[in-house]
Amino acid sequence: MTYPWGHPRRFNAYPQYFKRTFGERVQKVSIDAGFTCPNRDGTVAYGGCTFCDNRTFNPSYCDPHKSVREQIETGIRCHGKRYHHPSRHLAYFQAFTNTHAPLDRLKALYGEALQVPGVIGIVVGTRPDCLDAGKLAYFQKLAETHIVILEIGIESCYDASLKRMNRGHSYQQAADAIHQAAGLGLRVGTHVILGLPCETQGMQIESARMLSKLPVDTVKFHQLQLIRGTAMLRDYERHPGDFRFDSFEDYCRRLTRIIEHLHPRIVIERFFSEAAPEYDATPIQWTMRNDQMLQKFERHLESVDSWQGRLAHIAPANQQPLRFGRHPDGSSDRGLE
Numbered sequence: 101m102t103y104p105w106g107h108p109r110r111f112n113a114y115p116q117y118f119k120r121t122f123g124e125r126v127q128k129v130s131i132d133a134g135f136t137c138p139n140r141d142g143t144v145a146y147g148g149c150t151f152c153d154n155r156t157f158n159p160s161y162c163d164p165h166k167s168v169r170e171q172i173e174t175g176i177r178c179h180g181k182r183y184h185h186p187s188r189h190l191a192y193f194q195a196f197t198n199t200h201a202p203l204d205r206l207k208a209l210y211g212e213a214l215q216v217p218g219v220i221g222i223v224v225g226t227r228p229d230c231l232d233a234g235k236l237a238y239f240q241k242l243a244e245t246h247i248v249i250l251e252i253g254i255e256s257c258y259d260a261s262l263k264r265m266n267r268g269h270s271y272q273q274a275a276d277a278i279h280q281a282a283g284l285g286l287r288v289g290t291h292v293i294l295g296l297p298c299e300t301q302g303m304q305i306e307s308a309r310m311l312s313k314l315p316v317d318t319v320k321f322h323q324l325q326l327i328r329g330t331a332m333l334r335d336y337e338r339h340p341g342d343f344r345f346d347s348f349e350d351y352c353r354r355l356t357r358i359i360e361h362l363h364p365r366i367v368i369e370r371f372f373s374e375a376a377p378e379y380d381a382t383p384i385q386w387t388m389r390n391d392q393m394l395q396k397f398e399r400h401l402e403s404v405d406s407w408q409g410r411l412a413h414i415a416p417a418n419q420q421p422l423r424f425g426r427h428p429d430g431s432s433d434r435g436l437e
Protein backbone atom coordinates (compact mmCIF):
# COMPACT_ATOMS: atom_id res chain seq x y z
CA MET A 101 0.00 0.00 0.00
CA THR A 102 1.32 3.47 -0.87
CA TYR A 103 0.34 6.19 1.53
CA PRO A 104 -0.06 9.81 0.46
CA TRP A 105 3.31 10.68 2.06
CA GLY A 106 5.11 8.23 -0.26
CA HIS A 107 6.77 5.80 2.20
CA PRO A 108 5.57 2.64 3.94
CA ARG A 109 5.35 3.97 7.51
CA ARG A 110 1.74 4.31 8.56
CA PHE A 111 1.96 7.96 9.42
CA ASN A 112 3.50 11.02 7.84
CA ALA A 113 6.77 10.83 9.75
CA TYR A 114 9.08 13.73 10.57
CA PRO A 115 12.48 12.25 9.59
CA GLN A 116 11.13 11.19 6.18
CA TYR A 117 9.59 14.64 5.73
CA PHE A 118 13.04 16.17 6.01
CA LYS A 119 14.62 13.54 3.78
CA ARG A 120 11.88 14.20 1.22
CA THR A 121 12.38 17.96 1.43
CA PHE A 122 16.18 18.18 1.72
CA GLY A 123 17.41 14.80 0.53
CA GLU A 124 18.92 13.89 3.92
CA ARG A 125 18.30 13.85 7.64
CA VAL A 126 18.16 17.28 9.26
CA GLN A 127 18.80 17.19 13.01
CA LYS A 128 17.29 19.63 15.47
CA VAL A 129 19.63 20.93 18.17
CA SER A 130 17.98 22.42 21.26
CA ILE A 131 18.94 25.73 22.81
CA ASP A 132 17.98 27.40 26.08
CA ALA A 133 18.57 31.05 25.24
CA GLY A 134 17.54 32.29 28.68
CA PHE A 135 14.00 33.40 27.92
CA THR A 136 11.15 33.35 30.39
CA CYS A 137 7.52 33.37 29.29
CA PRO A 138 4.61 35.81 29.45
CA ASN A 139 2.61 33.29 31.40
CA ARG A 140 5.13 33.37 34.23
CA ASP A 141 6.39 36.95 34.39
CA GLY A 142 2.97 38.58 34.66
CA THR A 143 2.74 39.85 31.06
CA VAL A 144 -0.22 37.48 30.63
CA ALA A 145 -0.32 35.66 33.97
CA TYR A 146 1.78 34.40 36.85
CA GLY A 147 2.51 30.80 37.73
CA GLY A 148 2.72 29.40 34.20
CA CYS A 149 0.76 26.57 32.62
CA THR A 150 -0.14 24.03 35.28
CA PHE A 151 1.65 21.14 33.53
CA CYS A 152 4.88 22.97 32.77
CA ASP A 153 8.36 22.35 34.07
CA ASN A 154 10.90 23.13 31.35
CA ARG A 155 13.56 21.03 33.08
CA THR A 156 11.70 17.88 32.03
CA PHE A 157 12.54 18.26 28.35
CA ASN A 158 15.64 20.47 28.25
CA PRO A 159 18.58 18.30 27.12
CA SER A 160 21.55 18.38 29.50
CA TYR A 161 23.72 20.27 27.00
CA CYS A 162 21.31 23.22 27.09
CA ASP A 163 22.49 25.85 29.52
CA PRO A 164 21.34 29.47 29.34
CA HIS A 165 24.67 30.52 30.84
CA LYS A 166 26.44 29.28 27.70
CA SER A 167 26.28 31.13 24.40
CA VAL A 168 23.93 29.99 21.66
CA ARG A 169 26.94 28.93 19.59
CA GLU A 170 28.41 26.83 22.42
CA GLN A 171 25.10 25.07 23.03
CA ILE A 172 24.68 24.27 19.33
CA GLU A 173 28.23 22.98 18.97
CA THR A 174 27.82 20.74 22.02
CA GLY A 175 24.42 19.53 20.76
CA ILE A 176 25.84 18.74 17.32
CA ARG A 177 28.57 16.64 18.95
CA CYS A 178 25.98 14.75 21.08
CA HIS A 179 23.65 14.05 18.14
CA GLY A 180 26.55 13.22 15.83
CA LYS A 181 27.40 10.10 17.84
CA ARG A 182 23.79 8.92 17.82
CA TYR A 183 22.71 9.80 14.27
CA HIS A 184 25.88 9.21 12.19
CA HIS A 185 26.89 12.85 11.99
CA PRO A 186 24.11 14.53 10.02
CA SER A 187 25.53 17.50 8.15
CA ARG A 188 22.53 19.81 8.40
CA HIS A 189 20.96 21.14 11.55
CA LEU A 190 18.12 23.30 12.73
CA ALA A 191 18.72 25.44 15.80
CA TYR A 192 15.76 24.72 18.05
CA PHE A 193 14.95 27.59 20.40
CA GLN A 194 12.96 25.36 22.70
CA ALA A 195 12.89 26.40 26.36
CA PHE A 196 10.15 28.82 27.47
CA THR A 197 8.80 31.41 24.98
CA ASN A 198 11.42 32.18 22.38
CA THR A 199 9.83 35.32 20.94
CA HIS A 200 9.33 36.97 24.34
CA ALA A 201 11.94 39.73 23.92
CA PRO A 202 12.47 42.85 21.80
CA LEU A 203 13.07 42.11 18.14
CA ASP A 204 16.69 43.30 18.23
CA ARG A 205 17.55 40.73 20.90
CA LEU A 206 15.79 38.01 18.92
CA LYS A 207 17.69 38.93 15.76
CA ALA A 208 20.99 38.72 17.65
CA LEU A 209 20.20 35.28 19.12
CA TYR A 210 18.84 33.74 15.92
CA GLY A 211 21.65 35.35 13.91
CA GLU A 212 24.26 33.79 16.20
CA ALA A 213 22.67 30.37 15.65
CA LEU A 214 22.57 30.78 11.88
CA GLN A 215 26.28 31.55 11.77
CA VAL A 216 27.20 28.10 13.12
CA PRO A 217 28.41 25.91 10.21
CA GLY A 218 25.77 23.34 9.23
CA VAL A 219 22.83 25.27 10.72
CA ILE A 220 20.35 25.84 7.90
CA GLY A 221 17.47 27.28 9.85
CA ILE A 222 15.69 27.83 13.13
CA VAL A 223 12.73 26.30 14.92
CA VAL A 224 11.20 28.75 17.38
CA GLY A 225 8.94 27.53 20.17
CA THR A 226 6.44 30.18 21.20
CA ARG A 227 2.90 31.03 22.30
CA PRO A 228 0.04 32.31 20.12
CA ASP A 229 0.00 35.66 21.97
CA CYS A 230 3.69 36.38 21.55
CA LEU A 231 4.01 37.00 17.80
CA ASP A 232 3.39 40.60 16.81
CA ALA A 233 3.38 41.96 13.25
CA GLY A 234 7.00 43.15 13.46
CA LYS A 235 8.28 39.73 14.55
CA LEU A 236 6.22 37.95 11.92
CA ALA A 237 7.54 40.28 9.20
CA TYR A 238 11.09 39.52 10.36
CA PHE A 239 10.46 35.75 10.21
CA GLN A 240 8.92 36.12 6.76
CA LYS A 241 12.05 37.89 5.49
CA LEU A 242 14.36 35.38 7.15
CA ALA A 243 12.43 32.51 5.55
CA GLU A 244 13.53 33.75 2.12
CA THR A 245 17.05 32.49 2.86
CA HIS A 246 16.68 29.96 5.71
CA ILE A 247 14.28 27.37 7.02
CA VAL A 248 12.04 28.99 9.64
CA ILE A 249 9.54 26.90 11.58
CA LEU A 250 7.36 28.49 14.24
CA GLU A 251 6.17 26.05 16.89
CA ILE A 252 3.01 27.61 18.24
CA GLY A 253 1.65 25.63 21.19
CA ILE A 254 -2.08 24.92 21.15
CA GLU A 255 -2.06 22.20 23.88
CA SER A 256 -5.85 21.81 23.74
CA CYS A 257 -8.63 22.73 21.29
CA TYR A 258 -11.02 23.35 24.22
CA ASP A 259 -11.20 26.62 26.11
CA ALA A 260 -12.32 24.92 29.34
CA SER A 261 -9.10 22.86 29.32
CA LEU A 262 -6.97 25.90 28.42
CA LYS A 263 -8.51 27.80 31.31
CA ARG A 264 -8.04 24.93 33.75
CA MET A 265 -4.34 24.67 32.83
CA ASN A 266 -3.89 28.47 33.19
CA ARG A 267 -2.73 28.67 29.61
CA GLY A 268 -3.65 32.34 29.27
CA HIS A 269 -5.05 32.16 25.73
CA SER A 270 -8.05 30.70 23.96
CA TYR A 271 -8.22 28.14 21.15
CA GLN A 272 -9.31 30.90 18.78
CA GLN A 273 -6.19 32.94 19.61
CA ALA A 274 -4.06 29.91 18.76
CA ALA A 275 -5.95 29.31 15.50
CA ASP A 276 -5.66 32.99 14.55
CA ALA A 277 -1.89 33.06 15.20
CA ILE A 278 -1.40 29.91 13.13
CA HIS A 279 -3.43 31.33 10.23
CA GLN A 280 -1.50 34.60 10.42
CA ALA A 281 1.92 32.91 10.35
CA ALA A 282 0.97 30.40 7.65
CA GLY A 283 -0.62 33.22 5.63
CA LEU A 284 2.85 34.79 5.41
CA GLY A 285 4.22 31.55 4.00
CA LEU A 286 5.86 30.42 7.26
CA ARG A 287 6.02 26.77 8.27
CA VAL A 288 4.06 26.16 11.45
CA GLY A 289 4.26 23.32 13.95
CA THR A 290 2.15 22.80 17.03
CA HIS A 291 1.77 20.66 20.19
CA VAL A 292 -1.29 19.00 21.64
CA ILE A 293 -1.54 17.22 25.00
CA LEU A 294 -3.68 14.08 25.06
CA GLY A 295 -5.35 13.02 28.31
CA LEU A 296 -6.15 16.41 29.81
CA PRO A 297 -8.75 16.32 32.60
CA CYS A 298 -12.34 15.93 31.39
CA GLU A 299 -11.34 15.52 27.72
CA THR A 300 -12.95 12.36 26.35
CA GLN A 301 -11.74 10.33 23.40
CA GLY A 302 -14.54 11.84 21.32
CA MET A 303 -13.16 15.31 22.13
CA GLN A 304 -9.65 14.17 21.22
CA ILE A 305 -10.84 12.85 17.88
CA GLU A 306 -12.61 16.14 17.28
CA SER A 307 -9.30 17.87 18.09
CA ALA A 308 -7.68 15.91 15.24
CA ARG A 309 -10.43 17.11 12.92
CA MET A 310 -9.95 20.70 14.11
CA LEU A 311 -6.17 20.48 13.65
CA SER A 312 -6.73 19.11 10.16
CA LYS A 313 -8.47 22.35 9.22
CA LEU A 314 -5.58 24.50 10.44
CA PRO A 315 -2.63 25.33 8.16
CA VAL A 316 -0.13 23.50 10.36
CA ASP A 317 2.74 21.56 8.79
CA THR A 318 3.71 19.47 11.82
CA VAL A 319 2.22 18.34 15.11
CA LYS A 320 3.63 16.84 18.29
CA PHE A 321 1.32 14.80 20.49
CA HIS A 322 2.18 14.27 24.14
CA GLN A 323 0.41 12.06 26.64
CA LEU A 324 -0.28 13.97 29.85
CA GLN A 325 2.43 13.38 32.41
CA LEU A 326 2.08 14.73 35.93
CA ILE A 327 5.29 16.44 36.95
CA ARG A 328 6.34 16.74 40.58
CA GLY A 329 5.76 20.16 42.07
CA THR A 330 3.35 21.35 39.37
CA ALA A 331 -0.13 22.76 39.82
CA MET A 332 -1.42 20.02 37.51
CA LEU A 333 -0.32 17.39 40.03
CA ARG A 334 -2.15 19.28 42.80
CA ASP A 335 -5.23 19.47 40.54
CA TYR A 336 -5.05 15.68 40.14
CA GLU A 337 -4.70 15.14 43.89
CA ARG A 338 -7.84 17.24 44.48
CA HIS A 339 -9.91 15.86 41.57
CA PRO A 340 -8.56 12.42 40.61
CA GLY A 341 -11.88 11.46 38.99
CA ASP A 342 -11.37 14.09 36.28
CA PHE A 343 -8.19 12.41 35.05
CA ARG A 344 -7.70 9.19 33.17
CA PHE A 345 -4.28 7.64 32.65
CA ASP A 346 -3.86 4.94 30.05
CA SER A 347 -1.72 1.87 30.00
CA PHE A 348 0.69 2.07 27.08
CA GLU A 349 -1.49 -0.35 25.10
CA ASP A 350 -4.64 1.72 25.67
CA TYR A 351 -2.76 4.86 24.66
CA CYS A 352 -1.76 3.16 21.39
CA ARG A 353 -5.42 2.32 20.75
CA ARG A 354 -6.43 5.89 21.60
CA LEU A 355 -3.72 7.41 19.39
CA THR A 356 -4.77 5.21 16.50
CA ARG A 357 -8.34 6.49 16.71
CA ILE A 358 -7.07 10.05 16.85
CA ILE A 359 -4.61 9.98 13.96
CA GLU A 360 -7.12 8.18 11.76
CA HIS A 361 -8.89 11.55 11.71
CA LEU A 362 -5.76 13.65 11.16
CA HIS A 363 -5.23 14.94 7.65
CA PRO A 364 -2.42 13.02 5.87
CA ARG A 365 -0.65 16.25 4.87
CA ILE A 366 0.22 16.98 8.53
CA VAL A 367 3.61 15.60 9.53
CA ILE A 368 3.64 13.94 12.95
CA GLU A 369 6.80 14.73 14.85
CA ARG A 370 6.12 13.00 18.17
CA PHE A 371 3.57 10.77 19.87
CA PHE A 372 5.00 10.51 23.38
CA SER A 373 6.48 12.65 26.12
CA GLU A 374 9.36 11.31 28.15
CA ALA A 375 9.87 13.13 31.46
CA ALA A 376 12.73 11.65 33.45
CA PRO A 377 11.67 9.42 36.39
CA GLU A 378 12.85 11.94 38.99
CA TYR A 379 10.23 14.40 37.68
CA ASP A 380 7.45 12.02 36.74
CA ALA A 381 4.59 11.49 39.22
CA THR A 382 2.11 10.02 36.69
CA PRO A 383 0.15 7.15 38.31
CA ILE A 384 0.80 4.82 35.34
CA GLN A 385 4.36 5.01 34.01
CA TRP A 386 5.55 3.23 30.89
CA THR A 387 9.33 3.14 31.49
CA MET A 388 10.24 2.91 27.81
CA ARG A 389 12.38 5.11 25.64
CA ASN A 390 10.74 7.09 22.84
CA ASP A 391 12.16 4.83 20.10
CA GLN A 392 10.82 1.71 21.86
CA MET A 393 7.36 3.26 22.25
CA LEU A 394 7.38 4.33 18.62
CA GLN A 395 8.29 0.85 17.40
CA LYS A 396 5.51 -0.70 19.47
CA PHE A 397 3.00 1.87 18.26
CA GLU A 398 3.94 1.24 14.63
CA ARG A 399 3.49 -2.50 15.22
CA HIS A 400 0.08 -1.75 16.72
CA LEU A 401 -0.94 0.28 13.64
CA GLU A 402 0.09 -2.66 11.49
CA SER A 403 -1.76 -5.21 13.63
CA VAL A 404 -5.04 -3.28 13.34
CA ASP A 405 -4.30 -2.30 9.72
CA SER A 406 -4.75 1.40 10.34
CA TRP A 407 -2.93 4.61 9.39
CA GLN A 408 -2.99 8.38 9.70
CA GLY A 409 -5.92 9.91 7.86
CA ARG A 410 -7.75 6.60 7.34
CA LEU A 411 -10.99 8.35 8.27
CA ALA A 412 -10.03 11.93 7.44
CA HIS A 413 -11.52 14.13 4.80
CA ILE A 414 -8.66 14.77 2.45
CA ALA A 415 -9.56 18.10 0.82
CA PRO A 416 -12.49 20.46 0.59
CA ALA A 417 -12.58 19.78 -3.17
CA ASN A 418 -12.98 16.07 -2.52
CA GLN A 419 -15.36 15.49 0.33
CA GLN A 420 -14.97 11.70 0.23
CA PRO A 421 -13.22 10.32 3.30
CA LEU A 422 -10.25 8.07 2.57
CA ARG A 423 -12.27 5.11 3.81
CA PHE A 424 -15.51 4.69 5.72
CA GLY A 425 -16.47 2.02 8.17
CA ARG A 426 -15.85 0.63 11.57
CA HIS A 427 -12.40 0.42 13.05
CA PRO A 428 -10.50 -2.67 11.83
CA ASP A 429 -10.56 -4.15 15.35
CA GLY A 430 -14.39 -4.08 15.15
CA SER A 431 -15.02 -1.27 17.61
CA SER A 432 -16.35 2.22 17.01
CA ASP A 433 -14.64 5.58 17.56
CA ARG A 434 -16.30 5.91 20.93
CA GLY A 435 -14.92 2.63 22.25
CA LEU A 436 -12.43 4.10 24.71
CA GLU A 437 -14.48 6.98 26.03
Ligand code: SF4
Nearest residue numbers: 137139148149152196
Ligand atom coordinates in the same frame (compact mmCIF):
# COMPACT_ATOMS: atom_id res chain seq x y z
S1 SF4 B 1 4.25 25.82 28.65
FE1 SF4 B 1 5.25 27.60 27.72
S2 SF4 B 1 3.80 29.25 28.06
FE2 SF4 B 1 3.26 27.65 29.51
S3 SF4 B 1 4.38 28.16 31.40
FE3 SF4 B 1 5.64 26.72 30.21
S4 SF4 B 1 7.01 28.02 29.04
FE4 SF4 B 1 5.31 29.32 29.73
